[in-house]
Amino acid sequence: MITAPPVVQTKRNYINAESGLMSWLLTKDHKRIAILYLYAVTFFFIVGGIFAALIRLELATPAGDLMDSNTYNKVFTMHGVIMVFFFLIPSIPAILGNFLVPLMIGAKDLAFPRINLLSWYIYMLAGVFGVIVLVTGGVDTGWTFYTPFSSSYSNGYVVMTAMAAFIMGFSSILTGLNFIVTVHRMRAPGLTWFRLPLFVWAHYATAAVMILGTPVIAVTLFLLMLERGLHIGFFDPAYGGDPVLFQHLFWFYSHPAVYIMILPSMGVISEVVSTFCSKKPFGYTFIAFSSVAIAVFGFLVWGHHLFVSSQSAYAGMVFSVLSFIVAIPSAIKIFNWTATMYKASVRLETPMLYAIGFMGLFTIGGLTGLFLASMGLDVHLTDTYFVIAHFHYVMVGGAIMGYMAGLHFWWPKITGRMYNEVWSKIAAVLVFAGFNLTFFPQFILGYMGMPRRYHAYPPEFQVLNVLSSAGASILGLGYLIPGIYFVASLKYGKLAGANPWGATGLEWQTSSPPPPENFEITPVVTTEAYEYGAQEVLHVG
Amino acid sequence: MMEAKSFQLFPDQASTIAGHVDALYAFLVLVSAFFSLLIAFLVVYLAVKYRHRPETGPPVPHESGGHGAGGMILEIVWTIIPLGISMIMFAWGVSIYFTESRPPADSMEIYVTGKQWMWKIQHMEGAREINELHIPINRDIKLTMTSEDVIHDFYVPAFRTKSDVLPGKYTTEWFKATKLGAYHIFCAEYCGTKHSGMIGTVYVMTEADYNKWLGEGSGEGSMAEQGQSLFNQLGCGNCHPSVVNNLNGRCPNLVGLFGSRVQLKDGSNVRADESYIRESVLYPQSKIVAGYDDIMPTFKGLISEDGMLKLISYIRSLGAPNGTVTTATPLPVETSASPRPSTHAVNGAAPPAGARGGAPTAPAAPQPRIQ
Numbered sequence: 001m002i003t004a005p006p007v008v009q010t011k012r013n014y015i016n017a018e019s020g021l022m023s024w025l026l027t028k029d030h031k032r033i034a035i036l037y038l039y040a041v042t043f044f045f046i047v048g049g050i051f052a053a054l055i056r057l058e059l060a061t062p063a064g065d066l067m068d069s070n071t072y073n074k075v076f077t078m079h080g081v082i083m084v085f086f087f088l089i090p091s092i093p094a095i096l097g098n099f100l101v102p103l104m105i106g107a108k109d110l111a112f113p114r115i116n117l118l119s120w121y122i123y124m125l126a127g128v129f130g131v132i133v134l135v136t137g138g139v140d141t142g143w144t145f146y147t148p149f150s151s152s153y154s155n156g157y158v159v160m161t162a163m164a165a166f167i168m169g170f171s172s173i174l175t176g177l178n179f180i181v182t183v184h185r186m187r188a189p190g191l192t193w194f195r196l197p198l199f200v201w202a203h204y205a206t207a208a209v210m211i212l213g214t215p216v217i218a219v220t221l222f223l224l225m226l227e228r229g230l231h232i233g234f235f236d237p238a239y240g241g242d243p244v245l246f247q248h249l250f251w252f253y254s255h256p257a258v259y260i261m262i263l264p265s266m267g268v269i270s271e272v273v274s275t276f277c278s279k280k281p282f283g284y285t286f287i288a289f290s291s292v293a294i295a296v297f298g299f300l301v302w303g304h305h306l307f308v309s310s311q312s313a314y315a316g317m318v319f320s321v322l323s324f325i326v327a328i329p330s331a332i333k334i335f336n337w338t339a340t341m342y343k344a345s346v347r348l349e350t351p352m353l354y355a356i357g358f359m360g361l362f363t364i365g366g367l368t369g370l371f372l373a374s375m376g377l378d379v380h381l382t383d384t385y386f387v388i389a390h391f392h393y394v395m396v397g398g399a400i401m402g403y404m405a406g407l408h409f410w411w412p413k414i415t416g417r418m419y420n421e422v423w424s425k426i427a428a429v430l431v432f433a434g435f436n437l438t439f440f441p442q443f444i445l446g447y448m449g450m451p452r453r454y455h456a457y458p459p460e461f462q463v464l465n466v467l468s469s470a471g472a473s474i475l476g477l478g479y480l481i482p483g484i485y486f487v488a489s490l491k492y493g494k495l496a497g498a499n500p501w502g503a504t505g506l507e508w509q510t511s512s513p514p515p516p517e518n519f520e521i522t523p524v525v526t527t528e529a530y531e532y533g534a535q536e537v538l539h540v541g
Numbered sequence: 542m543m544e545a546k547s548f549q550l551f552p553d554q555a556s557t558i559a560g561h562v563d564a565l566y567a568f569l570v571l572v573s574a575f576f577s578l579l580i581a582f583l584v585v586y587l588a589v590k591y592r593h594r595p596e597t598g599p600p601v602p603h604e605s606g607g608h609g610a611g612g613m614i615l616e617i618v619w620t621i622i623p624l625g626i627s628m629i630m631f632a633w634g635v636s637i638y639f640t641e642s643r644p645p646a647d648s649m650e651i652y653v654t655g656k657q658w659m660w661k662i663q664h665m666e667g668a669r670e671i672n673e674l675h676i677p678i679n680r681d682i683k684l685t686m687t688s689e690d691v692i693h694d695f696y697v698p699a700f701r702t703k704s705d706v707l708p709g710k711y712t713t714e715w716f717k718a719t720k721l722g723a724y725h726i727f728c729a730e731y732c733g734t735k736h737s738g739m740i741g742t743v744y745v746m747t748e749a750d751y752n753k754w755l756g757e758g759s760g761e762g763s764m765a766e767q768g769q770s771l772f773n774q775l776g777c778g779n780c781h782p783s784v785v786n787n788l789n790g791r792c793p794n795l796v797g798l799f800g801s802r803v804q805l806k807d808g809s810n811v812r813a814d815e816s817y818i819r820e821s822v823l824y825p826q827s828k829i830v831a832g833y834d835d836i837m838p839t840f841k842g843l844i845s846e847d848g849m850l851k852l853i854s855y856i857r858s859l860g861a862p863n864g865t866v867t868t869a870t871p872l873p874v875e876t877s878a879s880p881r882p883s884t885h886a887v888n889g890a891a892p893p894a895g896a897r898g899g900a901p902t903a904p905a906a907p908q909p910r911i912q
Contacts, residue, residue: 316638344591346591371569376633455736
């Protein structure tokens with residue numbers, strides 16, 4: 001924990017204001033809670049990453065020779081469960097959102113600080129369930145928990161894992177609730193809705209998805225637990241249930257959950273692109289409303305996961321056309337970010353490198369989503385590596401690139417220190433290169449027909465799998481390096497100052513790290529967001 | 542397909558639908574490549590052209606924004622163009638899907654039962670195989686599929702088609718193979734421990750070779766004949782007449798039933814397809830035929846999924862277009878609750894359950910092998 005304040009840093013801030021373990025575990029300060037999340041989420045990212053490494057090691061050869069099939073199935077299940085429920089969903093909202101939403105709107109804290117701390121404890125409780133599953137033998141259902149395999153056939157700890165995801169959901173709901181109330185009630189004087197930073201708009205839309213979607217997965221997982229534990233038939237035809245019903249309920253949450261992962265990331269990119277172009281984002285209102293549009297339409301596309309599941313062809317048509325439509329707001333964002341760079345003053349600092357990486361990778365991720373929205377193609381592609389490649393381009397190329405951009409962008413604000421510039425740029429390039437090498441070959445594998453979740457595969461798929469595994473090792477290195485220079489920066493980093501990037505948001509007008517109450521004087525907002533030119537642009541060093 | 546392959550970048554194109562799917566794929570690849578390269582070019586170009594120059598300072602404020610009339614036109618343009626292109630993709634995808642999901646009326650019928658972790662396949666003529674599917678070239682083939690346990694998915698990449706195989710329900714999949722050869726069957730829906738071992742091979746043969754292969758059958762009779770003996774063994778005929786014009790039974794006559802519309806007691810009507818017959822055998826109370834009482838006991842647990850498919854074949858044969866009733870001699874009936882695990886093995890080769898890469902050579906005609 002960041003308990004030892006840097007020697008030269010004498011100014012009172014949220015880190016040095018109190019000390020001792022209990023001051024962290026019982027804190028109500030949104031910034032400290034964000035740091036608690038940072039530790040927990042990073043832990044799960046490392047665990048999920050180790051499972052990813054095991055998957056890629058096993059798939060380097062066609063035969064299933066590193067581990068047995070049961071173990072492999074558990075490994076990819078744990079990778080998915082941990083990365084989705086314990087990393088991707090909480091990462092940006094619970095860490096960066098928690099830290100920044102109050103700062104960006106000029107508030108002293110979130111609307112419900114105690115509930116905010118409660119969310120973290122609920123997350124940790126879910127984490128304990130997750131860790132118990134890990135150490136007692138794991139689960140082999142895949143993160144999708146499809147019935148009747150999960151309810152009647154799996155030998156793993158299905159109920160315990162479902163319970164972990166179930167509990168985790170409440171943490172998510174409470175965070176969403178907190179954000180919505182905060183954005184409605186706590187904005188500084190003069191900060192109207194259309195003066196809000198786009199990061200806040202994105203989090204507002206995300207919060208809406210969290211509180212509307214998460215209860216559905218909670219109910220679904222609860223029904224699954226009832227069927228598995230008490231043999232009450234919902235999904236297993238042997239008990240009179242319908243297995244496809246589970247898929248409808250599961251994807252009703254889990255497709256919008258994709259937007260819980262990607263929308264906050266888009267919010268980060270809007271901030272980063274604007275700052276490093278020293279320019280108001282092109283089409284502010286279009287970017288803001290596209291977040292809302294994604295949140296709304298995102299709830300209406302779940303059936304595109306069921307084109308081969310005996311769903312009616314006409315229902316499929318509706319889901320297909322809506323899936324194409326939900327892609328449009330994302331395209332609008334990409335075009336607007338690109339247009340922002342026109343006649344700008346572009347600085348290629350590390351956060352901007354990640355943002356540019358995001359734009360490239362998310363574009364590919366989004367476009368390959370069209371392949372899967374197109375019914376005739378999806379029949380061939382669904383459940384193959386094409387799907388794996390597509391959602392990793394969106395989740396890793398999109399959500400994690402955005403998270404890395406955000407972490408590098410706000411690190412000086414969070415810690416008061418700068419990280420090593422050279423190493424951070426090297427790592428950004430490694431992540432981009434390693435990512436593409438890992439996942440691009442999987443598009444080709446998918447079109448050739450390699451099914452997902454295969455422990456062993458026919459030999460003609462080997463060359464592309466070896467490329468993918470090689471890429472994963474570069475990607476892993478790219479994620480390891482920031483871990484080192486971030487930690488080193490706490491001791492050796494240059495002092496950042498209040499506004500190292502010359503950005504306009506309110507969070508940059510208070511000191512770094514911010515004082516416990518965020519602002520010594522509540523700011524009054526008199527201009528729109530991103531009014532560059534109205535102020536002097538400052539630069540690091 | 543004619544020689545061993547260790548590396549491939551594109552799947553074999555071996556069905557009538559494959560070319561259509563590949564054409565749509567090519568269109569999407571072109572559109573995606575165009576937009577990806579466009580964005581990549583613009584981002585790199587703008588980042589270099591408008592790179593920060595410390596001497597000139599920040600851009601002048603009036604150049605930022607994008608709320609002017611020009612900005613609005615741009616927003617509309619880059620909303621409408623992607624929307625238009627994606628609607629083409631949508632319509633094209635739907636038209637292929639409708640072809641993919643509607644088996645032609647006169648398709649050759651084959652029955653598939655998935656179970657952890659093997660594919661059991663029954664031909665109407667009686668031949669049975671495991672993890673292998675022999676089919677004639679240039680014939681519409683319709684698979685009617687169900688699962689004994691969890692959800693599986695019957696996927697043939699070379700045919701560009703797949704369908705989930707669900708427990709408690711029949712799904713169909715069809716294709717018309719256009720190239721002789723051997724192609725992978727994969728289970729594409731995760732089904733447990735040996736999911737990646739639930740693979741097999743489709744052998745596309747000439748019509749003559751296929752008929753020859755069928756002739757080497759099990760000697761157990763056609764599916765309908767086997768279904769008839771099951772019918773007799775289960776005593777179905779005690780109540781259900783299976784002779785034309787006999788309406789004296791306590792239960793509906795089965796002649797001409799298959800494919801017809803059945804009037805139900807509650808006023809609705811239903812088409813007598815595979816799912817209807819299956820449901821009526823297992824859950825007889827759920828759909829009562831108008832004019833009859835709810836007296837049939839359930840046969841749940843008394844008949845396997847494979848047996849059910851045979852029974853359906855028999856009932857189907859009673860409603861054959863020529864109106865004749867199959868006159869199969871009742872055969873010694875296998876126990877219906879537990880079908881014989883050993884099946885018709887081609888040329889004496891053991892069924893390669895779960896074995897990868899060891900596809901036995903197909904009978905007759907030199908068959909190219911997958912590897």
